[in-house]
Amino acid sequence: MPHAERLIAQSDVTLRAAARIRNGEAERLDLGVTFIATMAGVPEALKRLSDRHPALQLCVHEGLSGDLERDVLSGAVDLAVLHTPVSTPGIETIEAFREPYRLLVPHGHRLASKASVRIADIEGEKLILTSRDIGPVIYDRLIAMCRAAGVEPVMPHEMTTSLAVARMVAAGFGLGLAIGPAAQVARDMIVALEIEGDVPELVFALCYRPGTYGRYASELCAFLQEQQGPPP
Incomplete structure (x- = not known):
């Protein structure tokens, strides 16, 4: 019985916390972000959210x-800005913005001075x-x-993040395919070139547990959409 009572109490606390998040009454917001999202407008959107709610930590x-x-599902974070599609059942998403892929090229490379490139150029x-x-x-x-x-890609190396892709390009390992903001980690050494034609986009979405989408989430999503432009 004591174990069951603890579970009920924990569930009640979780529900009250979710209600505070939904109603914009929480004193703290735990937000998960992918590494590249921190370079794609998320800090600026968070500054606007903080300015609107100065008491919010x-x-x-x-x-x-x-x-x-998984952190969203478990409640370790309240919301997350991540990439779709998601693979975890029991969570929901709303699209926030998109970033097209670019070709990352080191300064001094034969393509670096171009305004845009064709994929055929990387043969x-x-x-x-x-x-x-x-x-x-x-x-x-x-x-x-x-x-x-x-073009049949020659890929001797693969990374776990777009930021690592940019750093490897800067170190001279080859050319990279990543979204433009990734180039910021080595902007003095590489350039992000527009790719001509139909180019894949990385879709960023706000992820949340059912029943927790409220004031903070809607305002943060709106700020992200205003900065990057609405989804097509």
Whole structure:
């Protein structure tokens, strides 16, 4: 009986906390973000949320999308900004913004001075991507984009984050495919070039548990959409 009573009490606390988050009455908001999201407008959106709710304490947890999905489900974080599609049952998402993929090129490379490139231009170049395990859907789309242009990707190295892709490009390991904000980690050494044609986009979404989408979530999502433009 004591064990059952503890479970009921814990459940009651969780429900009250969810209600405070939903109603915009919480004193603390635990937000999960992917590493690249911190460079794609999320800090600026959080500043606007903080300005609107000065008493709200923000606690930001960085991680990979899959880990953050589980954190949302378990209640370790209240909300998360991550990449879709999600694979964890029992959570919900709303699209916040999109970022197209770019070609990351080191300064001094033959393509670095171009305003835009065709995928055919990278024939024979070593290419760096995040591994398929991290995001199989977007990985397959990037590989398909290369093959549709007649380019068979040569990929001796794979990374776990877009930021690592950018750093490897800066170190001279090859060219990278990542969203533009990733280039900020080495902006003095690499450039993010627009890719011509139909280019995959990384979709960022706000992830939450059912029943917790309320004032903070809607305001944060609106701020992200205003900065990046509404989803197409």
